[in-house]
Amino acid sequence: MASILPIPAMQDLKVTLHESILVLPSQETPKKSLFLSNIDQILNYNIPTIHFFTANPDFPSETVAKRLKMALEKVLVPYDFMAGRFKLNEQSGRLEIQCNAAGAGFVVASSEYRLDxxxxxxxxxLGFRQLAAQILDNLGPDDDQPLCTFQVTSFKCGGFAIGMxxxxxxxxGVSAQTFIENLAAQAFEDKPLSVIPCHNRHLLAARSPPHVAFPHPEFSKPDMPAVSGPPVFDCEREELDYKIFKLTTSAINYLKEKAKDNSSSATTKITSYNVLAALIWRCKALSFDDNDHNREDRVSTLLNVVDIRSRLNPPLPSSYCGNAVLVAYASAKCQDLEKWPFSEVVKMVSEGPTRVSDEYAKSVIDxxxxxKGLPCGEYMVTSWMRLRFDQVVYPWGKPVHSGPVVSHRKDICWVFQDSTDAGINALVSLPANDMERFQAYFRDFFPDA
Incomplete structure (x- = not known):
């Protein structure tokens, strides 16, 4: 029904780098400065993903690398900001992107292993980190590093991986999906863009003057001296355990039935995401050190990511290119999360996104x-369940798997569909002691786990 699987121990994929270059747009692009919204400002960190492909006799890895490089050169024309660099506007204290055609990173590599x-x-x-370079070692300081890097790694079997x-x-996630579809389209001989992206990030600019109409406990102002530029939403780096919590369809159905028991609200949305997020929140909140005498009174806050494109008035274009996401929150004492019926926890998770209306979203931006604050919560659950990275059609076919690469983030859980069945996987990264307690609470929740 539900299972817990550790991340495989193989950390060295014996990868050799053959090429590490900057790819420039295929045409001259206008020199300009791109406005970044207040949501964009705080998300200055890399998200690496990996996309695996089995061997295709018509597309050996050398051909794939050439095609992908050509596609990147073409797509950097409509996506000119991806070849740019960050610049701090000294007057406003805001980050901007200088669209200067400095280039995107491109790496060609090979592994001594087969995909099998x-x-x-x-x-x-953990070894998958070698398949998605985040910096180009042959470049200089941070200012010279590209904002995105693409890596093609071939395997002995003829299969290959594309790291982004x-x-x-x-x-x-939504605009990344659109970009990847457009990148794949440009890898064909004469195929147009799948979607014309909307680059007007002023659509999410703050109002003048700003008008904060709601309390926003899901954000906090950093208690630190003023620094140049916006704060970054990140966490400290420490040694973590990584595990996949795999839930089959029957496990999800079991959670949904539990959510109906003693349900205190007929309006509770009992979805796969809501029941899984509720379980993850409960396990995370209770996984703190049992010797903490303040645990019963400690308040735990869950953040879940909400797409605001359709919630605004007027709605954002579905092709909006940028970050159109906010966090919805649910807060409760740990002792309540332990004692409440599961239906109450699901209700709280379900209620969070209902607060994110047009006016609420504008209030957050203001x-x-x-x-200049940051999201404020104990744990964030972000869903990739509706993203279709593994459904993108390249000339060499669809990926057999696409997903996130494990990172240092112990404050974020990534949830994504299992590509082999209709189940759902949750990628959890925690210090060893916390992980031990987390998985104990997880196992105890299922009768046959």
Missing amino acids: DLGDFVHPN SMNHALFD WLEIN
Whole structure:
């Protein structure tokens, strides 16, 4: 029904780098400065993903690398900001992107292994970090590093992986999906863009003057001296355990039935995401050190990511290119999360996104304009369940698996569909002691786990 699988131990994929270059747009692009919204401002960190492909006799890895490089050169014309660099506007204290055609990173590599040697792709391996370069070692200081890097790694079997490391300020999940579809389209001989992206990030600019109409406990102003530029939403780096919590369809149905028991609200949305997020929140909140005498009174806050494109009035274009996401929150005492019926926890998770209306979203953006704050919560659950990275059609076919690469983030859980069945996987990264307690609470929740 539900299972817990550790990340495979293989950390060295014996990767050799053959080429590490900057790719420039295929045509001259206008020199300009791109405005970044208040949501974009705080997301200045890389999100690496990996996309695996089995061997295609018509497309050996050398051909794939050439085609992908050509596609990148073409797509950097409509996506000119991806070849740019961050610049701090000294007057406003805001980050901007200088669209200067400095280039995107491109790496060609090979591994001494076959794809079969890596095991099940669904369960990301620490070694997969070698398949998605985040910096180009042959470049200089941070200012010279590209905002995105693409890596093609061939394997002995003829299969290959495409790693993509993109700064989160460039895209949210939806706009990254659109970009990848456009990149794949340009890899064909004469295919137009799948979607024309909307680059007007002023659509999410703060109002003048700002008007904060709601309290926003899901954000906090950093308690630190003023610094140049916006704060970054990140966490400290420490040694973590990584595990996949795999839930089959029957496990999800079991959670949904539990959510109906003693349900205190007929309006509770009992979805796969809501029941899984509720379970993850409960396990995370209770996984703190049992010797903490303040645990019963400690308040735990869950953040879940909400796409605001359709919630605004007027709605954003579906092709909006940038970060059109906010966090919805649910807060409760740990003792309540332990004692409440599961239906109450699901209800709280379900209620969070209902607060994110047009006026609420604008209030958040205005709050960020004034306070330059960061998301404030114990744990964030972000869903990739509706993203279709593994359905993108390249000339060499669809990926057999696409997903996130494990990172240092212990404050974020990534949830994504299992590509082998209709189940759902949750990638959890925690310090060893916390992980031990987390998985104990997870197992106890299922009768046959």
